[in-house]
Amino acid sequence: MPTPLPLEVEQDGANVALILAGPTVSAQDMEEAVVTCGEHMRFNQACNFAFDLSAIEYLDSACIGALVGLVRDVEPIRGRVALVGCRPNVLFLFKSTRIDTIFGIFEDMDDAIASFSKQDSRW
DSSP: OOOOOOEEEEEETTEEEEEEOSSEEOHHHHHHHHHHHHHHHHHHOOOEEEEEOTTOSEEOTTHHHHHHHHHHHHGGGTOEEEEESOOHHHHHHHHHTTOTTTSEEESSHHHHHHHHTOTTOOO
């Protein structure tokens, strides 16, 4: 039985920071993180989610589907999904699949959270 993904979640108003421990993330791990986001949307009025991936050395390509699904869930409520601290190989995955254009990609969490308040800008 795989061990659960260590996930730290911090919410401040509509913004949620999710810090994933590494070094790898499976599709199931990411699905569980996305479910956590859904719970914050339903029960805590969250709409913006920033995933800190700085500890992740390998991201299963199937994780992209879970993240894209979250983007679809937050768009109707004008929410956003940001990725923070991506290592080069993880960033390459996002760029090679060309979905880096639907996520904000930031070096640090503060910049990602600040971007959520800029209502008129797209990544």
